[in-house]
Amino acid sequence: MLHNSQDEFSSKTVQAQVAIIGGGMAGLALASKLSPHLSVLIVERGDVDLAPPGDEVSDEAISSGLAYPFGAIRDFRLGGSTSIWAGYCAEFDDFDFRPRDWVPMSGWPLERADLQPFRADAGTFLNLRSTNFQPDVVTKEALVTIPTQVDGLQVTAWRFGKPILRILEDWSFDDPDFTGLDIIANARALDIILTPDHSQVDHIRCRTRHAHEFTVKADAYIIATGGLESARLLLASQSQIAHGVANSSNLVGLCFCEHPHLVAQGFEFALEHPIEIWAEKIRDRDGFPFSLCAGLPERRQSELGVLNHRAHIFRTPQMELKDRPKLGLFLEQSPNPESRVSLDGELDDWGIPKLNLHWTMNDLDRHTFAVSANEIGAQLEAFGAGHITHEVRATDFRDEDVLHSNHQLGTTRMSADPELGPIDSNCRSHDHDNLYIAGGGVFPTVSWANPSFTMLVLTLRLAEHIKKRFCVEQRVT
Numbered sequence: 001m002l003h004n005s006q007d008e009f010s011s012k013t014v015q016a017q018v019a020i021i022g023g024g025m026a027g028l029a030l031a032s033k034l035s036p037h038l039s040v041l042i043v044e045r046g047d048v049d050l051a052p053p054g055d056e057v058s059d060e061a062i063s064s065g066l067a068y069p070f071g072a073i074r075d076f077r078l079g080g081s082t083s084i085w086a087g088y089c090a091e092f093d094d095f096d097f098r099p100r101d102w103v104p105m106s107g108w109p110l111e112r113a114d115l116q117p118f119r120a121d122a123g124t125f126l127n128l129r130s131t132n133f134q135p136d137v138v139t140k141e142a143l144v145t146i147p148t149q150v151d152g153l154q155v156t157a158w159r160f161g162k163p164i165l166r167i168l169e170d171w172s173f174d175d176p177d178f179t180g181l182d183i184i185a186n187a188r189a190l191d192i193i194l195t196p197d198h199s200q201v202d203h204i205r206c207r208t209r210h211a212h213e214f215t216v217k218a219d220a221y222i223i224a225t226g227g228l229e230s231a232r233l234l235l236a237s238q239s240q241i242a243h244g245v246a247n248s249s250n251l252v253g254l255c256f257c258e259h260p261h262l263v264a265q266g267f268e269f270a271l272e273h274p275i276e277i278w279a280e281k282i283r284d285r286d287g288f289p290f291s292l293c294a295g296l297p298e299r300r301q302s303e304l305g306v307l308n309h310r311a312h313i314f315r316t317p318q319m320e321l322k323d324r325p326k327l328g329l330f331l332e333q334s335p336n337p338e339s340r341v342s343l344d345g346e347l348d349d350w351g352i353p354k355l356n357l358h359w360t361m362n363d364l365d366r367h368t369f370a371v372s373a374n375e376i377g378a379q380l381e382a383f384g385a386g387h388i389t390h391e392v393r394a395t396d397f398r399d400e401d402v403l404h405s406n407h408q409l410g411t412t413r414m415s416a417d418p419e420l421g422p423i424d425s426n427c428r429s430h431d432h433d434n435l436y437i438a439g440g441g442v443f444p445t446v447s448w449a450n451p452s453f454t455m456l457v458l459t460l461r462l463a464e465h466i467k468k469r470f471c472v473e474q475r476v477t
Contacts, residue, residue, distance in 0.1 A: 012214045016041035016182065017470060019204065019218035021189045021233070022225035024080020025452065026438040026459045028167055029125060030222060033463035035180035037471055042181070043206055043216060045188040045225075046076040048168070060348045061228070065339070065358040066399055073406040078185055079167030080226070085406070087164035089126055090156065090449035091133045093308065095298045102305040103364070105255065105335040106445050109416040109425040118460040122453060125460075127161030129288040131453075139292075141284040146292065147274050152379040153294040156310060158450070160281070160289040187214075188350055192221070192237040192245045192435070200434045201245075207350070220434050220470055222462075227256070227408030227441035231341045232355045234412070234422075246412075246422045246429040246437070253341040255413055256359060257333040257446045259405035262397055264311065264327040264373035269386040271324060278313040279325040293330075295448060296375055304375065306368040307332040308448045311376045327380075329373055330405065332448050334364045341411050361402065366394040407451050412441040427462045438462055 016039045020027045023044030031040050061070045075083045092112065099107030123131040130137070135148040138157040148155055163170075173183060184206075190213075191205040204216045223230045231253040235244040244252060269276065278292045293312040295301075301308065309332060313325045333339070339360045343353040373392040381387050415421030418430035427442055429435040438459050440451040447454075 013203075013217055014041060014182075014184070014214055015217045017218060018220045018222065018466060019043070019216045020222045020224055021204065022080070022223065022229070022439075023078045023183060023185070024224065024226065024439075025082050025165075025167065026455060027222070027224035028079070028171070029456055029459045030224065030438060030463050030466070031181050031183075032177065033460065034467060035178050037467050038180060040181045041216060041218065042183040043187050043189055043204075044078050044183055044185050046078055046080075046185065048078045048185050060352075061355045061357060062344055063357050063359070065360045066402055066404075068357055068359055068404060070357075073404065073408075074226070074228070077168055078183070079169075079171075081406070082165050082167045083169075085164070085452070087160045088450040089128060089159045089161070089453045091131070092447040092449050092454050093298065096308060096445060096447040100302070102302075103307060103334055103445065105413075105420065108444050109414055114425075115454075115457045115461060118457045118464075121460055122456040125456060126165055126453065127163060128159050129162070129284070129286070130159070133157045133159060135292055138290045139282075139284075141286065142282055142290075143285060144277065144282070145274070146277055146282065148292070150275075150294055150379060150383050150385075152296075152300070152382070153376065154297040155292060155294045158291045158293065160291075162286075162288045188352075189216075189223075189225075189233055190236075190350070190352060191239050192233065194240050194245065194432060198240065198432070200432055220436065220466055222436040222438055222466075223412075224438040224459075226439055227411045228341055228355055228357065230437055230439060230441050231411040232343070232352070235341075235343050236352050246431050246435060248431050249419055249422050251337075251413065251420070252422050253411050254337040254339075255335040255410040256339045256341055256357065256408070257335065257410040257443070258359060259407050259446065259448065259450075260331045260333060260361060260365065260369075261403040261405055262329055262331070262369050262373075262401060264329055264377060264392060265396070266373060266388055266390045266392040267327045267377040267380065267386055268389050269313070269324045269327070270384065273385045275313065275380075275383070275385045276325060279315050294376070296372060300375070304371050306371050307334055307364060309368060309372045310448045311372070327373075327377070329369055329376075330448050331365060331368055331372075332446055333410075334362060335410060335413070335445060336360065336362050336365075338362070363394075366397075370394040370396070405450070407440065407446070409440040409443050409446045409451060412437045412439075413444045414442045415444060426465045427458070436462060436466070
């Protein structure tokens with residue numbers, strides 16, 4: 001049931017077996033899987049109106065590093081970023097989950113095989129035709145001939161849902177599948193309150209937009225407000241621990257990663273080469289869209305000491321089809337404690353410290369761009385797709401050349417070692433037994449790939465863990 005009456009919950013304690021803070025893709029995916037088995041409460045700060053949010057999206061954050069347009073990349077409505085995302089779905093590579101000697105803090109506390117059981121369900125959730133991202137499979141039903149192999153490069157596909165998932169528009173919360181779900185909209189978590197021994201969360205203090213406070217009590221608590229806001233809430237919960245909740249590692253907010261996008265200016269495409277079709281979003285016979293990109297394979301990345309990446313062919317909205325396309329690179333960022341989310345001294349309208357995002361790129365990030373751009377350019381030249389005009393150097397681009405990809409990742413990273421991340425392989429806090437974190441912030445490393453598919457697979461895995469743990473505990477008691 002959806003509750004949008006702000007006064008209804010004033011001065012009350014609201015109870016459920018599972019409390020989820022955040023009603024975006026992760027929070028609602030959890031709710032859809034858990035509510036048939038457990039009572040679930042979502043506290044969502046946003047509205048349920050289809051109209052876009054106001055200025056508060058950008059007013060609550062400042063950028064002290066690379067420029068970041070908060071108002072353009074976040075949406076504080078039920079459904080979160082599904083109201084504004086472009087729908088790109090891609091899959092991490094096998095080696096993204098393994099330690100890499102040249103990538104600090106790399107390696108996940110789980111393997112790709114651990115995610116396999118949840119892939120098909122994630123594809124259904126996202127309205128994908130299939131979760132096989134191999135280019136030969138994706139292009140099999142295409143209406144046109146598409147090159148899918150370039151010597152020396154690993155070609156990869158993006159898939160898009162048909163239609164692209166828009167939760168606020170498409171879901172009905174009166175559906176019988178949501179019988180065990182309550183959603184309180186226009187309300188916000190202010191402070192996570194722990195038990196006296198700090199071993200568990202006791203309750204979460206919340207308030208409505210009209211400043212009426214209420215308490216949320218549950219058996220399990222899941223923070224699912226995105227890579228920026230989840231870190232912000234944990235850091236701001238200082239009533240009992242000065243450095244915040246779930247932060248004995250002092251890593252909450254650190255290692256913020258985006259997928260920087262840069263144009264490889266050192267390559268010029270040939271006119272009317274067949275690979276130009278990669279610049280378009282292509283549809284198969286049943287109307288499912290897809291697109292192709294390419295990067296250096298794992299072995300070559302290892303030899304060159306670069307992060308994962310993909311190059312794509314594109315035209316800007318201002319360009320015409322007759323114009324030569326451009327070559328752009330989406331880069332994995334290395335986990336870097338200097339790239340971080342912290343709290344600003346100024347309070348927002350809810351009384352919470354504003355967040356300060358210091359997004360920065362380090363030498364490994366810059367090295368990856370330059371070396372990968374040159375190597376990919378050489379392979380494309382050998383393929384006859386164009387020619388190299390000049391060598392790209394790491395010092396060639398300026399901070400203002402770096403474009404964002406709307407991905408906020410890595411700020412609540414998972415790790416088997418409590419000193420290297422605030423949560424374990426089940427997304428559970430190392431510090432507090434009944435506190436979990438969901439979303440892209442849990443990624444230890446971020447691959448090249450758009451995060452939604454992997455984030456959703458992880459979230460569905462978390463839902464299964466919660467269901468098994470807390471359904472059993474309820475039966476025992």
